[in-house]
Amino acid sequence: MDASPTNIAHSIELAVAPVFLIAGIGALLTVLTNRLGRVVDRSRGLEIELSEEGVIDTHPRLRAEIWLLDRRISWINRAIVLSTAALLLVCLVIMTLFTGQLFAADVSGAVAVLFILAMAALIAATGSFLWEIHVAAAMLRVRTDLMEKVRNRREKKAKFWKKIF
Numbered sequence: 001m002d003a004s005p006t007n008i009a010h011s012i013e014l015a016v017a018p019v020f021l022i023a024g025i026g027a028l029l030t031v032l033t034n035r036l037g038r039v040v041d042r043s044r045g046l047e048i049e050l051s052e053e054g055v056i057d058t059h060p061r062l063r064a065e066i067w068l069l070d071r072r073i074s075w076i077n078r079a080i081v082l083s084t085a086a087l088l089l090v091c092l093v094i095m096t097l098f099t100g101q102l103f104a105a106d107v108s109g110a111v112a113v114l115f116i117l118a119m120a121a122l123i124a125a126t127g128s129f130l131w132e133i134h135v136a137a138a139m140l141r142v143r144t145d146l147m148e149k150v151r152n153r154r155e156k157k158a159k160f161w162k163k164i165f
Contacts, residue, residue, distance in 0.1 A: 008101065018090045022091070025083055028083055028129075042069060043070065046069065049062060072135050078128040079132065082125035083125040086118045089114050
């Protein structure tokens with residue numbers, strides 16, 4: 001058992017990079033939970049609108065939106081779970097580094113496996129987040145009938161001003 005100050009300092013040096021990774025994953029989790037909150041709020045609002053008698057039959061666009069919001073919630077939840085798993089695995093990497101240093105054991109294999117698993121979880125979380133963004137972008141399409149109304153109004157205003165000048 002070699003717990004000299006020099007060896008402990010070396011262990012702390014090794015743990016600094018994973019600590020920055022923890023901070024980055026924490027920032028990602030903040031973004032994900034904020035997005036989840038906004039999607040949940042929107043879905044609850046739509047649920048109230050759609051709970052009125054007959055609205056779900058007369059508004060297919062709202063029906064489609066609530067379905068897409070449900071998909072987004074699933075993808076964000078998946079990303080949160082995977083990010084949290086990556087965070088846990090990075091913490092295990094740090095703990096394994098310190099334990100190996102404390103007991104003078106070769107933990108390089110365990111550290112490598114834990115780090116690879118952490119990166120795999122983080123990659124999967126980022127992929128889920130990317131797909132949620134893709135679904136959200138698909139929802140942002142402006143309805144063509146609204147765009148046509150805006151275009152018609154602009155044309156009417158332009159004709160009006162041409163007559164005056």
